[in-house]
Amino acid sequence: MIDEAAYNPKRLFILETPVTLRTTQLLLILFLSSLSPLSLADHIKINNAWIREAPPVSKVLAAFMDIDNHASDTVYIIAVESRDFGAIEMHLSKEENGVARMLPQSQLVIPAKGKLMLKPGSYHLMLFRPQKRLKKGDTAEFTFTLGNGEKFTKSIAVK
Numbered sequence: 001m002i003d004e005a006a007y008n009p010k011r012l013f014i015l016e017t018p019v020t021l022r023t024t025q026l027l028l029i030l031f032l033s034s035l036s037p038l039s040l041a042d043h044i045k046i047n048n049a050w051i052r053e054a055p056p057v058s059k060v061l062a063a064f065m066d067i068d069n070h071a072s073d074t075v076y077i078i079a080v081e082s083r084d085f086g087a088i089e090m091h092l093s094k095e096e097n098g099v100a101r102m103l104p105q106s107q108l109v110i111p112a113k114g115k116l117m118l119k120p121g122s123y124h125l126m127l128f129r130p131q132k133r134l135k136k137g138d139t140a141e142f143t144f145t146l147g148n149g150e151k152f153t154k155s156i157a158v159k
């Protein structure tokens with residue numbers, strides 16, 4: 001015997017309508033957002049990025065790059081993540097009383113219309129627990145989170 005409630009085409013229609021509306025709204029939102037001005041992340045360009053090759057046994061690697069900020073506001077990078085590493089920290093190498101130290105940073109500050117250079121002996125990303133062996137030429141994908149919550153990704157090669 002057929003369950004009439006389940007096969008009632010009107011009921012199906014009623015059930016489907018909100019879904020269709022939601023899809024239309026979503027498409028509209030996507031369309032409108034494609035027309036909106038550039039997001040903050042679009043003003044951030046990462047150049048000369050590289051991961052320093054390390055011995056296979058190494059549990060920690062470092063990444064360096066130039067972070068250019070074309071926006072007229074200061075931009076803060078508050079987190080960097082990658083599925084290729086167990087954890088990533090933002091560090092600043094500093095010599096204090098003749099001792100080289102690495103100071104974890106809660107954020108990287110990129111001045112308006114300026115740049116922050118991550119380089120050996122200075123700011124860098126500390127990459128803990130690589131999830132795969134990274135040889136010269138291999139790449140890892142990084143997700144950067146800005147202070148306003150925006151995210152962008154960047155693929156960086158081992159050199």
Ligand SMILES: [Cu+2]
Nearest residue numbers: 091102125126
């Ligand atoms: Cu470090």
